[in-house]
Amino acid sequence: MPVNGPVPWKRADHTGAKHDIYRRYLKRWFPILLNGSKPYRSVMYAEGFAGPGVYVDDHPGSPIIAMQALVDEVTNPKPVVKMLFVDDDSRCVEMLNEQFRVRFPVRPRTHDTLLFKVTEGTCIDKLESELNVMRAWGQPILAVLDSWGNVPITYRLLERLAANLSSEVIITLGTQPFIRFVSKMGSDADEVFGGDPTWREVSNLTSGAAKRQHILTCYRRTLSRAGFKFLLDFELIDTRGESLYLVFGTNHRRGLEKMKDSAWEVDRVYGVGFRDPRDEQAETLFELTEPALAPLGRLLLNRLKTGPATGLRIETLREFALFETVYRPEHVIKTLRELRPQGLIDSDSQHLTRSSIVRAKP
Numbered sequence: 001m002p003v004n005g006p007v008p009w010k011r012a013d014h015t016g017a018k019h020d021i022y023r024r025y026l027k028r029w030f031p032i033l034l035n036g037s038k039p040y041r042s043v044m045y046a047e048g049f050a051g052p053g054v055y056v057d058d059h060p061g062s063p064i065i066a067m068q069a070l071v072d073e074v075t076n077p078k079p080v081v082k083m084l085f086v087d088d089d090s091r092c093v094e095m096l097n098e099q100f101r102v103r104f105p106v107r108p109r110t111h112d113t114l115l116f117k118v119t120e121g122t123c124i125d126k127l128e129s130e131l132n133v134m135r136a137w138g139q140p141i142l143a144v145l146d147s148w149g150n151v152p153i154t155y156r157l158l159e160r161l162a163a164n165l166s167s168e169v170i171i172t173l174g175t176q177p178f179i180r181f182v183s184k185m186g187s188d189a190d191e192v193f194g195g196d197p198t199w200r201e202v203s204n205l206t207s208g209a210a211k212r213q214h215i216l217t218c219y220r221r222t223l224s225r226a227g228f229k230f231l232l233d234f235e236l237i238d239t240r241g242e243s244l245y246l247v248f249g250t251n252h253r254r255g256l257e258k259m260k261d262s263a264w265e266v267d268r269v270y271g272v273g274f275r276d277p278r279d280e281q282a283e284t285l286f287e288l289t290e291p292a293l294a295p296l297g298r299l300l301l302n303r304l305k306t307g308p309a310t311g312l313r314i315e316t317l318r319e320f321a322l323f324e325t326v327y328r329p330e331h332v333i334k335t336l337r338e339l340r341p342q343g344l345i346d347s348d349s350q351h352l353t354r355s356s357i358v359r360a361k362p
Helices: 014-034 064-071 090-103 121-131 157-164 177-180 189-190 198-205 208-226 251-262 294-305 313-326 331-342
Strands: 044-045 081-085 114-120 141-145 168-173 229-239 244-248 273-275 345-347 357-360
Touching: 014 044, 014 064, 014 141, 014 229, 014 244, 014 251, 044 064, 044 168, 044 251, 064 081, 064 090, 064 121, 081 090, 081 189, 081 198, 081 357, 090 114, 090 157, 114 121, 114 208, 121 141, 121 157, 121 273, 141 157, 157 168, 168 208, 168 229, 177 198, 189 198, 198 208, 208 244, 229 251, 244 251, 251 313, 294 357, 313 357
Parallel strands: 044 081, 044 141, 081 114, 141 168
Antiparallel strands: 168 244, 229 244, 229 273, 345 357
């Protein structure tokens, strides 16, 4: 739906932190695919909810951030870069076009090597059809589906993106519409979850945290069924305690590693931290100068307790941290070093290395 209110609007704290993550990831994504000795001949960056490209305080929106990352990081003039921006508010479409003209008065690349389009319409109606028109399929696509609402993104589109060459999605997941309006939502809402109505069981849960976790778990399963092998999701928390989920899907380990690096480097000036949705105590990771490792400690202990009695190699736990938590593998040994003096684990060697075996104490 078109924006209910003036355009542009004030940038929320969540948005500032989220855009910082986008910026850092795009500064990795563009050069990995387009620079180097074997670049792709073409890539596509697409947004399903583009917005006006600017906020009332003149902070740039994500389309401008994406174009700037391209300008700053891509040194190879030969590959074709395609960019698609969809929004269903005519004011946003007009303002975004103006922002591109004002902020990039000199075209960053030639007409043959930079094709970009701003289109009015909904993500459901326009994104996939415009990707067809722009001949995006068969080349890497990064789709940013930045909806604050009920994720009006078709499962068919997710499947097609997951099957496409080296393609990824970044999705903003707002859980409240599903929680508040579960009794009023019809089959269209089930389609968001690939036709699986399991998400409706949220109405049987009592705590808000459990409800949010259930919706996130169902959506993770949806992305996994759609074909994304690796998923990263985390919860952005502002100073008021309000949360927003970001979900990233990729089929490449390197993409997961780079997105996780981007999240951990987010600038703390936004007053926003993030936490692992799987941590039962919901501890925010950025409340201290150093990363809060207690949540990872709890997750590692649970993994050890459900593993073999003989224990697990630290390298296995590093893989667990990468694929099943918001933490990076390099956080694991430091966390285990804190758990051992507490009498929670023991190991086969005093000096912990990636080949060491650790066990949870009974």
